[in-house]
Structure formats: structure tokens, C-alpha cells
Amino acid sequence: MRSTLKSELFKDSIYQKKYSKDFLTHELIENKIEIDTPDVSGVINELQLNGMFVVMKDIHAPKGYRFEVSNNFSVFVLHFGISGSYRYTPNEKKNPLLEIPDFHYNMFYLPHTNGILEYKGTPRRTLEIVFTLGLIKELVGDTYNHVLERIDGAVKNDKPFVFWKRPRPISSELGQVLEDIIACPFTGQLKKTYLQSKITTLLLDILIEFNGNLKPEPKIKLPKADIDRIRMVERHIKSNLKETLPISELSTIAGFNSTKLKRDFKRLHGTTIYKYITQLRMKKASALIRNEGFTIAQAAYEVGYGNPQHFTNAFKRTMGYLPSELKK
Incomplete structure (x- = not known):
């Protein structure tokens, strides 16, 4: 099994990888690629x-970036776009096979991968x-055909398949699971386990959800105009995590009263606006400590906490572990 990525981001413009x-594998195999162009x-x-092979990207690219990608094996891919958008276009097609916007996910089956991956947003x-x-x-055993009966034809006929026509939004609960994976504070065998x-x-939950054995999510009955205004508030929050973000200010941006x-x-x-802000702050702080080498006090300041101890307490409540564990 071999993958090839072509991009100016890599040395010699090409990155090749072989897999078992x-x-x-019986081991945890880790690799880190730093990009600086x-x-x-x-x-x-x-x-x-x-x-399974897991890829976590944290990239700053105001103009976006793209890869030419090819695999010599069939794969399932579960892609979570925590921020920024994703698009895959096979070489033989004019239009994208799938697109995943900011804060959404989807799963897809590719019998052959040979096309262009495009990423936008920073x-x-x-x-x-x-x-x-x-x-x-291996996971579902004898229930395999039942669990995947809706894509069985695609697998047998060697055709690509996208699990959901519309990408699924990442809920606050799912977002927390993703952050737990990304910010795993453990090492060695404990990290692997x-x-x-x-x-x-997570994979089992997604497969069961797709198979329809979970209760469908209740439909959100909000006017599109109201949803668009809430999206404006979300963008303001994400761009101003260092600020106090009072509800009165956010209400003014939305054009709603605070109760509405x-x-x-x-x-x-599915969560309060206060918990949403706290989760975003802790996610950003986690990335600053883990990837940028910030001290806990520096990260706390960057996400609006003047008191590092208050930040540490909030981080532990939200993430389930202390920020100091990110430095181990």
C-alpha cells in the first residue's frame, strides 16, 4: 500500500509513504511534518x-493550498473539517466528488485515489x-453486510461512495471528542491504547449513525436569516477569543435581544453560548501550548484569561486534564 502526494509544500515537491x-501494526507509529514556506x-x-492511519493538520495558509494525491489501494476516509474547507476532485472529473465546509464532517469510500485535494480557510x-x-x-463481524448494505454495491462495483449527500455538522460533543484525540496528553503504550x-x-458511532440505528437528529426549525446571523456571531467569537465577548455585544452583532x-x-x-466560547478558547489554548511552545500563562492571556489559575481550572473542567500535561 503506497500513497503519493505532490505539492510545493514538500521537499522536492513530493511526499511518498508506504503502509503495511x-x-x-502492533506499535504506535508517529511522524511529524513541519511546513514553513x-x-x-x-x-x-x-x-x-x-x-487505521490518522492525519491531523494545523495549517495557516491565507491563500489556501492543494495536493495532487494518488493511492494504489482502496480506502475509507472519515474527514473532520474543524476549521477551513476541503474539496476532492478526481482527475477524470470536472466537478468535485465531495466538499466539506468549515466545522463539518463526512465519510467516503474511494476504490482508487487519483486527483486534487484543495484546502481553504486559515x-x-x-x-x-x-x-x-x-x-x-473486524469491528462489526457478522453484521458487516447489514451495517454497510447501503454502500455494498459501491464496494463490489469498485465505485466511489459518499456517505452523506450533505456534510454533517460537528456538534459540541463531537468537537470535544476530536479535541481529546488531537490533544492526547499521553505517551507510549498508554497513548496507543x-x-x-x-x-x-468514534468509528463505530459514525457507522451506526449512518446505518440508521440511532435516533435522527431533531430538525432545527430556525429561519435561514436567523441562522445566518448566528453564523456572524460565531465568526466574531472565533476572531476575538482574547476579548471579553459580553452577551450584549454578541446580541448587537446578531440583531437579536440576548434572550433570543x-x-x-x-x-x-446543542450547547450554551458560554460553553461554546469556553470550548473554543480551550481548543485554541491547547494548540498554542502543544504546537507553538506557549507557556500556560501566555496561552491563558491569548484566550482572554488574565489569571492563569482561573484558566487552568476552566481547562481541566472542559478538557478533562490539566494544561501542564500537554508539555510532557
């Missing part, structure tokens, strides 16, 4: 667990889990 059959900077972290943060049919058969368990559970904003925001996100 079905990504099988005039237009693109950031880091790509790769992890190979038993039966910062561009993604979590991608790549695996083969072998892992699905933790991530293998966490990602396996808090109510509709919770209906749309």
Missing part, C-alpha cells in the same frame, strides 16, 4: 494505529481517519 497491509506554515501529525485544522474494508469487517479505543468508538440569541444559539449548537 490494512494499516496493521512564504505562503503556508504549520504542522502535519501522522499516527498509525492498528488498522487556520486550517483537520482530523482525518483512513482505514480499509478489513477494519470494518487511549487513541485506539477513542477512535474505534441564547435560546436560538443553543437550539443550533
